Amino acid sequence: MNLCAVILAAGRGKRMRSAKPKVLHELLGRPMLQHTVDTVKKLKPKKLVIVIGNGAGEVKDRIKDKSVSFVTQKKLLGTGNALLEAKKALRDTKGCTIIVLNGDSPLTTPATLKGFLNSHKRGGNDLSLLSFTDGSLSGYGRVLRGKQGNVISIVEDKHATADQRRKCGELNSGAYLMAPSIMKYLDKLKKHRLSGEFYLTDIVGLASKDGKKVRAYICPAEEVMGINNRAELHKATAILNNRTVSRLMQRGVTFIDPSSSIVHPSVRIGMDTVIYPNTCLEGSTSIGRDCVIYPGTRICDSTIGNSVLIKDNTLIESSEVGSGSSIGPSAHLRPQSSIGRNVKIGNFVEVKKSIIGDRTRASHLTYLGDAVIGSNVNIGAGTITCNYNGQKKHITTIESNVFVGSDSQFIAPVKIGRGAYIAAGATITRDVPAGTLAISRVDQKHLMDWIKTPAQKSGGKIKHKKKKPRGGKIADSS
Numbered sequence: 078m079n080l081c082a083v084i085l086a087a088g089r090g091k092r093m094r095s096a097k098p099k100v101l102h103e104l105l106g107r108p109m110l111q112h113t114v115d116t117v118k119k120l121k122p123k124k125l126v127i128v129i130g131n132g133a134g135e136v137k138d139r140i141k142d143k144s145v146s147f148v149t150q151k152k153l154l155g156t157g158n159a160l161l162e163a164k165k166a167l168r169d170t171k172g173c174t175i176i177v178l179n180g181d182s183p184l185t186t187p188a189t190l191k192g193f194l195n196s197h198k199r200g201g202n203d204l205s206l207l208s209f210t211d212g213s214l215s216g217y218g219r220v221l222r223g224k225q226g227n228v229i230s231i232v233e234d235k236h237a238t239a240d241q242r243r244k245c246g247e248l249n250s251g252a253y254l255m256a257p258s259i260m261k262y263l264d265k266l267k268k269h270r271l272s273g274e275f276y277l278t279d280i281v282g283l284a285s286k287d288g289k290k291v292r293a294y295i296c297p298a299e300e301v302m303g304i305n306n307r308a309e310l311h312k313a314t315a316i317l318n319n320r321t322v323s324r325l326m327q328r329g330v331t332f333i334d335p336s337s338s339i340v341h342p343s344v345r346i347g348m349d350t351v352i353y354p355n356t357c358l359e360g361s362t363s364i365g366r367d368c369v370i371y372p373g374t375r376i377c378d379s380t381i382g383n384s385v386l387i388k389d390n391t392l393i394e395s396s397e398v399g400s401g402s403s404i405g406p407s408a409h410l411r412p413q414s415s416i417g418r419n420v421k422i423g424n425f426v427e428v429k430k431s432i433i434g435d436r437t438r439a440s441h442l443t444y445l446g447d448a449v450i451g452s453n454v455n456i457g458a459g460t461i462t463c464n465y466n467g468q469k470k471h472i473t474t475i476e477s478n479v480f481v482g483s484d485s486q487f488i489a490p491v492k493i494g495r496g497a498y499i500a501a502g503a504t505i506t507r508d509v510p511a512g513t514l515a516i517s518r519v520d521q522k523h524l525m526d527w528i529k530t531p532a533q534k535s536g537g538k539i540k541h542k543k544k545k546p547r548g549g550k551i552a553d554s555s
Contacts, residue, residue, distance in 0.1 A: 078198060081173040082122040083163045085251075086110050086180030087130030087150040092306040098132030099304070100180040101139055104314045105321070105341045106359055108139055109304055112183035112317075118144070119187035120194065123173055126166045127180070128159045155274025156251070157266040164260055175260065177253040177277070184313055185252070185300045196294045197254040203289040204259050204281065206231075207252035209298040216305075217248035218278045220293055228291040230282035236269075247293070249278060250301035259284055317342065347383065365400065374405070382418070396428075399435070417452065431462075434477060446470075447489065451477030457501065459484040476511070 090099025100110035107115075110127070117125065129136045130150040137147055148166050150159050160177060167173065176194070178185070189207075197205040206228065208220050218231040219241050231249045232241055262283045266275045285291050304310050321342045322335045329348035332338055337354040344358045347366035352358075357375040364370070365383035373390035380397045387393070388405030396410040399418035404410065408422050411429040416422060420433055423440035431445050434452035439445060443456055447464040449472060450456075460481055462473040471489035475481070479493050482501030493499065494511030503517040 078194075079170070079173045080120055080122045080176060080194070081124045081167055081170050082117045082120070082126070082176045082178065083160060083167075084110070084113055084117065084125070084127045084178050084180050085156055085159050086136065087128050087133075087153060087159055088181070089131045089153065090181070090305070093310075094307075098135055101132070101135060102304070102310055104183055104310070104317050105339070106343075107341075109183040109310075109313075110136065110180040111140060113178055113180055113185070114140065114142060114145065116183075116185055116187055116190065117176065117178060120176070120190055122176070124167065124170050126163045128163050130159075154268070155272070156277035157263060157275030157279065160277055161263045161266075161275070164263060172257055174257070175253075175255045177251075177255065179251045179303060181304045182250065182252070182301050183304070184302060184316060185296075189296050189300050193252070193254065193294045193296070196292070200292050201290060202254070202292045203256045204284050204291045205254040206281065206291075206293050207250040207301055208247050208293040208295050209250060209301055210246050210295065211248060211298045217250075219245040220247040220249050221245065222247075222293075223285075227285070228281060228293050229285045231278040233276060233278060235271075247295070250296070251277075251303070252301065253277075259289070371405070379410075388424075448473045448475065448487075450475045451479070451495070453477055454479045454481070456481050457483035457485060460486075462487045462489060464489045 086100045088099060093099045093102060095102065101108045104112060124146065125144055126146045126148055127140070128148050128150050130153050133149050146166055148162050150162050193205065193207055216234050218233050219237050220228055221230045221232060223229045259280065262280045265283055266279050268275055281291055299316055302309065302313060304313050318339060321340045322332055322338060325340065325346050326332060326335070330346045331351045333352065334354035338352055339357040341359050343360060344362045346364045349366055350364055350368040352370045353372045355372045356370050359377035361378050362376050364381040365385065367384045368381060368387070370387045371389045374387050376393045378395045379393045382398060382400030382402070384401050385398055386403040388403070390407045391405035393404065393410040395412035396414040396416065398404060398416045399420065401419040402416055402421070404422045405424065407424050409427045410416065411427065413430040414428045415432045417433055417435040417437065419436045421438040421440060422428060425441055426439050426443045429446040431448040431450065433450050434454065436452050437450055437454040437456070439456035440458065442458045443460045444462065446462050447470050448462045454475055454477065463486055464470050464473065473487045473489045474492040476493060476495040478496045481499045482503065484502045485499050486504045488504065488506045491505055492508045494509055496512045497509045498514040499505060499509070500514060500516040500518070503515055505515055505517060509515045
């Protein structure tokens with residue numbers, strides 16, 4: 078069966094109370110519309126059309142997908158008119174079955190859509206719709222069935238009688254499968270007097286009256302819930318997050334408190350990794366086996382090797398961490414940082430756009446920016462690579478087996494040769510040859526008799542006065 082897909086995403090979304098188009102509000106790092114696009118693409122449609130209207134330019138800019146065609150609904154005249162606009166873009170796809178989905182229903186799974194499609198084909202249906210049962214909800218069209226169980230019409234909630242609302246708990250999700258012959262009914266839709274809109278739901282009654290085979294495929298309610306306000310966005314996000322965490326736990330990942338961890342669906346985690354509470358794993362992050370991620374950690378778009386320890390309150394962005402390494406607590410790996418194997422990046426260490434070799438240690442209070450550092454290097458506390466001169470960033474290169482003493486500064490561009498030693502407190506402005514000791518510090522001097530004793534008493538208070546050094550009494554410790 079040839080399949081084409083249409084996603085309706087033109088609505089204003091007034092109840093979101095936002096300057097941003099409703100379909101661009103995010104669930105776990107992706108716009109709700111992108112979730113729907115990704116799901117329907119699993120069906121491999123011959124063509125995918127998105128009908129846009131409100132914030133059309135923003136939607137086009139955000140949904141970057143060459144397989145998608147956009148159609149603009151210039152006047153927002155309802156879902157029937159939206160599909161009529163999409164019909165123009167489907168002229169070159171004659172014979173295709175059309176699947177129609179809503180851009181604000183991002184929780185529908187590929188499995189449900191495949192089941193929907195199979196049911197439509199097996200039943201030889203002309204028109205199928207996804208429905209769900211929930212007698213407590215309002216705002217959804219009521220699915221009315223005939224004596225044989227076939228669908229005869231859909232009544233919009235605001236036009237339904239009290240008796241229809243009471244008796245009918247089967248609701249229309251707004252998702253349809255249509256044989257090519259059904260598309261002709263779009264031209265027969267009439268504008269509703271009260272709303273001034275053309276309802277796509279009316280196509281069901283028209284097709285049924287003509288003897289077309291119309292059936293409904295019931296699916297879980299949470300999969301087709303629409304998002305119209307911030308509360309519903311929160312609810313949908315929680316559902317999607319719970320699905321993601323549950324899937325990972327089934328694959329051997331331990332979550333100490335699943336409800337407190339935020340995990341994007343695109344994140345991959347290996348077996349026997351332990352995730353502590355209040356962690357956020359985002360984007361294209363991949364975490365290996367036997368890792369431990371402690372509380373307060375956020376990792377986005379990064380690759381973490383096996384047996385890595387990420388300690389509390391650490392932020393890792395667009396970086397790589399090799400197997401066996403330890404990061405944190407309170408460390409920050411900024412984008413384009415590559416950390417080798419068995420490396421220690423300790424508390425209050427910031428790494429930016431740097432390569433850190435295997436078994437290197439930077440245990441605390443350090444900034445390493447635009448640096449290339451070899452293996453087995455010791456970086457003392459308080460070390461800084463001074464990479465920016467106010468106009469341009471420069472590289473600091475530290476070769477393997479170098480020992481860097483505490484409170485050292487490297488004024489880039491500078492290169493430290495293999496096996497060199499940098500004395501504590503050094504400010505390095507020139508290249509250091511391999512195997513040498515670099516010392517750069519002011520000579521230590523002692524000013525004698527700096528404080529006069531005993532203290533003088535004045536008015537019952539003790540005052541300490543500094544005494545100016547006397548000439549000729551400066552001790553030089555050098």
